[in-house]
C-alpha cells in the first residue's frame with residue numbers, strides 16, 4: 001500500500017515538472033526579443049525611409065526622429081487599423097501626431113494587412129513630397 005502511494009507520487013512529480021518549466025522559459029525568450037523598432041527621420045520635406053514594412057499582429061515601436069524643423073505624422077487609416085498603446089493614443093489628435101525636436105515614439109500593433117498612406121500636414125510639406133506608405137504584411 002505504501003509502495004503504491006509512493007509510485008503515484010513519483011508519477012505525479014514527473015508529469016508536473018515539464019508542465020511547470022515550459023511556460024516560464026517561453027516568457028523569458030519573449031522578453032529578450034522585445035518589440036520591433038522602426039526609426040524614421042523627418043527632415044527636408046522627406047520621411048526617411050518613406051516606405052515602411054510592418055507585420056500584422058506584431059507590436060512595433062515607430063520612432064519618429066525630427067531631424068530639423070517642425071513636422072507631423074498623419075496616418076488616420078493606419079491608426080484606425082491598429083491597437084494603440086494608451087500613451088500613444090493620448091498623443092494622437094484627428095489621426096495625427098505632432099513631431100517636434102526630440103522626436104516621438106509610437107507604440108502600436110497593426111491588426112489588418114494593407115497599404116496605409118501617411119503624410120506631414122504642415123503647410124505645403126506633403127506637396128513638396130513629405131509623404132509615404134506603411135505596408136502591413
Ligand SMILES: [Cu+2]
Nearest residue numbers: 071120122125
Ligand atoms: Cu513636414
